Amino acid sequence: MLSILWTLAMVAFLVFAATDFAGLAVSPTLVVPGIQEIRSGQTANAGLDVDQRNWTGNSWGTSSALTYESTGGHPDGYLKMALFASGSQGYWIQPFRVEGKTPFTTAVRLDIEVVGGLVEGYLFVTIDSSPSNPDSNTAIAAVPFTGPTSWSSFGPFRNDTRVIDAGLYYLKVAFVANATSGPVEVGLDNVRLSWATDAGIVFYLPAPFPVRVFASQDKALFLSYYGLIVATIFLIGGYYVFRERRETWNAFRAPIEAIGTRLRARSTWIAVAQVWMAVTFFQFAVILFIPLIGIEPTTPINIDSRNAWSLLFDLANAGVYEELIFRLLLIGAPMALASVAFRFLEVNRGTAGRLPGSAGRHLAGAWRYLFGGVLRRDSPKEAHVAAWVLLFGSAAIFGLAHVPGWGWWKSVPTFVAGLGFGYLFLRHGVGAAILAHFVNDYALALFYEGIGGQALELFISLLFIGLVIAGAGFFAWYSIDAVRHLTVLIGQFRPPRRVRPASRPLAPLGTPPPALDPARAPGPLPTPRPASPDPAFGTWSAAPSFQAAPNAIRDPGRIPRDYAPSYAPPPYGYPPVRFQCPSCARLSGRIGCR
Incomplete structure (x- = not known):
């Protein structure tokens, strides 16, 4: 059942995202004329x-x-x-x-x-x-x-x-x-x-509230920048569709009971869909909840047919520029610089980069953190700690940056959205974060452009509600997975526990070892070898007997009585590693058959 619901949610999201890209494709018909009519006085x-x-x-x-x-x-x-x-x-x-x-x-x-x-x-x-x-x-x-x-x-x-x-x-x-x-x-x-x-190219830095560093209404520059934004979004979306088509298809065709395979699929588009639904569920829940405590949600967006072109540009620009500022600059750059510092210490200590020319390559490898998508569960624990700290810090600044226009109520859902976009950046790269941000902002682009009328608005609204409901499950799954990951990460920094053996009284010297219980033996007891004939006298000589020294007797208190080895050694005459010939299927200690 979960796999069926997951498949329906993914299909609905793909349809929803397709409407976003359709709106982006139509947006130049409104944005370009609007840019050409910019005036001031x-x-x-x-x-x-x-x-x-x-x-x-x-x-x-x-x-x-x-x-x-x-x-x-x-x-x-x-x-x-x-x-x-x-x-x-x-x-x-x-x-x-x-x-x-x-x-x-x-x-x-x-x-x-x-x-x-x-x-x-x-x-x-x-x-x-x-x-x-x-x-x-x-x-x-x-x-x-x-x-x-x-x-x-x-x-x-x-x-x-x-x-x-x-x-x-x-x-x-x-x-x-x-x-x-x-x-x-x-x-x-x-x-x-x-x-x-009220439109133009505006660059700012988070400090944590936005600080403007550049603004321009030059029409040629504005048109070029807008074209770059649109091309970037389309190229990123197409790149992930083509590069990870097999991972996406494998997730859809996985066995129906393999819900874990679907949830942990390496496909970027599937991760974007799951994270976006989880984040959207939380945002929708906040909007429904805060009126109950006397807070009315406010919005700076007052759109109509006259100013739609400006909003369409702002929303597309936010998906690209904000991810470069809040994810690449606040997460990727610090992690890359820290990795350079650690790798430099490794080179100086001689633990890495000892071959000719390898030191430079070892240092250059740190910059892969800049664009994200390289953090894995088997990454060093120090990298995970840095990722968690920077993730929460950038998400907090991301939430505060929306306060001037939206009010303080917006800081909480935007903070959670920053966590989701930051996770996509760390796990799949800055392109995944851009896609999730774009899908989130461009939801009603076709409606703003006057395409489809109320019928399209109703369809997108119903699709959105279904995705919000599906997002509840993804939000719960990501929350549990995050807590589990933090627990494991904290455990890696705890000192190892020393397990003290059970205290038993020492047996006196000369005490015979305990008898071996045949029921607990790992295999059949070996048969004693018969006496061999003595060539000199023609008779059978008795097998030599050895009496163990008293100090050679093991202390029974150090080995539990219920201990049984889990490894059964091979029979006498066979090597520890047995090779099966691919030609004759004969088992032999040699490689190949003769």
């Missing part, structure tokens, strides 16, 4: 060094006065807002136009100075498509003030939801003086809003 006259052009002041129904000052800014000119009493307010507004392909992201930076008798007030910034008065409930940023302040810089205030499409928008910077002890003057300078299509 910013508001005008941010420095305010000459005049207030493009900016319009509004007293917002109060007696406040809004003017431009040519000196005293940060530096030079600035926008001045005079608030004469409690409850006074005002704002500056500038229109700007957004072009290009969604999604868009915005960032606002500004410098502010507050002088006078301010007791309590706040600054807020809004972005909308109407020139009406600003609404603090839709502000992208709000900064409270409890007194005067010199020129200070604030921002960037980032927002991805207020600019939802190309068109005309308005930036509004407002200040409200809730309580004052006298007139208040508010100065604004270097007010700049930057907008851009």
Whole structure:
């Protein structure tokens, strides 16, 4: 029964993965036009060094006065807002136009100075498509003030939801003086809003939260990088299908009772399927459980037909780049460097690399750990310890890296996913980790691309639920196997136990040895040799008798009475190793027949 369920789960996963690759094949029809329509821009006259052009002041129904000052800014000119009493307010507004392909992201930076008798007030910034008065409930940023302040810089205030499409928008910077002890003057300078299509090449390092080290929206570079990502995923998938086709087929055609053979198959695709189902089961269980304890799952993904191209690129890129960062860099590189250090010590001690040219080859062999796929159960115990430590460390950093976008709830299921992807890296290589990550992220790609409609979405959803149910068994099996492996690994570092023989009183000297029990003998007792004739006298001489010395008697206390040797020696005249001639089938101690 288990073998039948395993086979059904594998077939369902292969169908599920096929939809992922179909979505990847169709994705260039959306991603390439989206890349070509990338745009960026910013508001005008941010420095305010000459005049207030493009900016319009509004007293917002109060007696406040809004003017431009040519000196005293940060530096030079600035926008001045005079608030004469409690409850006074005002704002500056500038229109700007957004072009290009969604999604868009915005960032606002500004410098502010507050002088006078301010007791309590706040600054807020809004972005909308109407020139009406600003609404603090839709502000992208709000900064409270409890007194005067010199020129200070604030921002960037980032927002991805207020600019939802190309068109005309308005930036509004407002200040409200809730309580004052006298007139208040508010100065604004270097007010700049930057907008851009929210897509591009971004490289970052985990520390443990992502730290950006490179970003570019160059279209030629973007298209080349995207093509490289798509080609990498297809090549890795095809490579494992072709290279391990026999291992995969042998797992499917194994005897129906051989569930262990299937679970431990060396096929990378089978391992990817099993690990992915186990990880997906845990993620699905967490999503169902956390609302019961008052935590609502959140997601940064808000997809529609306009921004689907950006998400399709991000998901494909995550499957490749994140595995290179979190698995190859955080697991493979440390293990390779540690292996180089150990091998260098072995060469210096003379325990390895003693033949001409072998030292370099011995050191170069350490770099096979960089790309993974070399750890086995018979690997050195030190390698297993390093693998476990790096596996948990990289998975923890992988979970924390998803917190800024998803929230803290995402760290737990992502940590378990990191364990699964890390196991695939150690056991099968970085390509297996990339495949598992890609299958996990690209599940609904065809639906995002508008192919198949609700019928395809329903089919994929039902297939997904079936795989989640099957994943419960794989999750249990991998958990038990991991505990068993850790137990064996810990036992290898324990000191050996000394088994003390059973204490028995020593027999006095001269005591005859115990009689041999024929029932416990390993074979028939040897027949005594008859006396041989003496050639000199023509008579039969008695066999010589030997009396054992008292000190030659074995101590019966050192050998248990119930001991019986497990090896029966061959008959007299036969060699210990018997050779059967392949030609005549005769048993002989010689090789070949004559």
